[in-house]
Amino acid sequence: MARPGNTTRAVPVDAICERLAARWPDARCELDHTNAFELLCATILAAQSTDRLVNTVTPALFKHWPDARALAAAPQDELEHAVHSTGFFRMKARHLLGMARALVERHDGEVPADMEALCELPGVARKTANVILGTVFGKDEGVVVDTHVARLSQRLGLTRETDPAKIEKDLMAQLPKDQWRPFADRLIWHGRRVCFAKQPACGLCDLAPMCPSADVPGREMETVTEKEKAKAKEKEKEKPKGKPKAKGEPKAKGKPKAKGEPKVKGKPKAKKGR
Numbered sequence: 001m002a003r004p005g006n007t008t009r010a011v012p013v014d015a016i017c018e019r020l021a022a023r024w025p026d027a028r029c030e031l032d033h034t035n036a037f038e039l040l041c042a043t044i045l046a047a048q049s050t051d052r053l054v055n056t057v058t059p060a061l062f063k064h065w066p067d068a069r070a071l072a073a074a075p076q077d078e079l080e081h082a083v084h085s086t087g088f089f090r091m092k093a094r095h096l097l098g099m100a101r102a103l104v105e106r107h108d109g110e111v112p113a114d115m116e117a118l119c120e121l122p123g124v125a126r127k128t129a130n131v132i133l134g135t136v137f138g139k140d141e142g143v144v145v146d147t148h149v150a151r152l153s154q155r156l157g158l159t160r161e162t163d164p165a166k167i168e169k170d171l172m173a174q175l176p177k178d179q180w181r182p183f184a185d186r187l188i189w190h191g192r193r194v195c196f197a198k199q200p201a202c203g204l205c206d207l208a209p210m211c212p213s214a215d216v217p218g219r220e221m222e223t224v225t226e227k228e229k230a231k232a233k234e235k236e237k238e239k240p241k242g243k244p245k246a247k248g249e250p251k252a253k254g255k256p257k258a259k260g261e262p263k264v265k266g267k268p269k270a271k272k273g274r
């Protein structure tokens, strides 16, 4: 079981982003859809369910009720039956109907590309709105924080919060804006395939060297690898230099050792694992 994260040290966010990008270059939203309306329905159905299960239900749903106007007129019991297998079917059917009716009444049947307007729809909160805005409209207004993003952000030391809104704030503050969407997509993939809730596969995880929660026997914590340190040094060299030192300026030296003073030996270094 992974150890709890320690957020007191600096978190190498750039290195985490790079490794996630290398590991999951094709990460994307896994809910099948062809337009904003379909993704909105699928995201509502995905609450407390899996994308795979939702994808088994939506083809028939979209065939029967292909747009907001059709769905707004659907009989509640038929809708409940159609989404039954995704769980919480009464509530989800109610949300789908309410959402479709609100789209017809307030937005001429179209899905608005606006955070506030989306969050006013029944069954839609900030997470769903972020999915729609980012995936369909290419608008990065926030970071999708689902159960995987929340869990992994905590384990990686990117947040100490448990409330999704506060986690999102922490992530937005640390990540470059162009990373908000890909980072969340990749973290979700990583959570589904490697960093499982109960038994994270730390031994197979590309993020283990920099993860404060990694549970790898014999592992020594590193912030970044030697390769990444070398890369950072190279970048540093390319930066324009500051004020040059005056010629002949003496180097500041520490307190000179008294002659014959014995060397103080510290605790022996732990043998490097891996």
Ligand code: SF4
Binding pocket: 002, 152, 155, 156, 194, 195, 196, 200, 201, 202, 203, 205, 206, 207, 208, 211, 212, 213, 214, 215
């Ligand atoms: S699987 Fe990776 S990200 Fe998850 S706890 Fe282990 S090392 Fe950290």
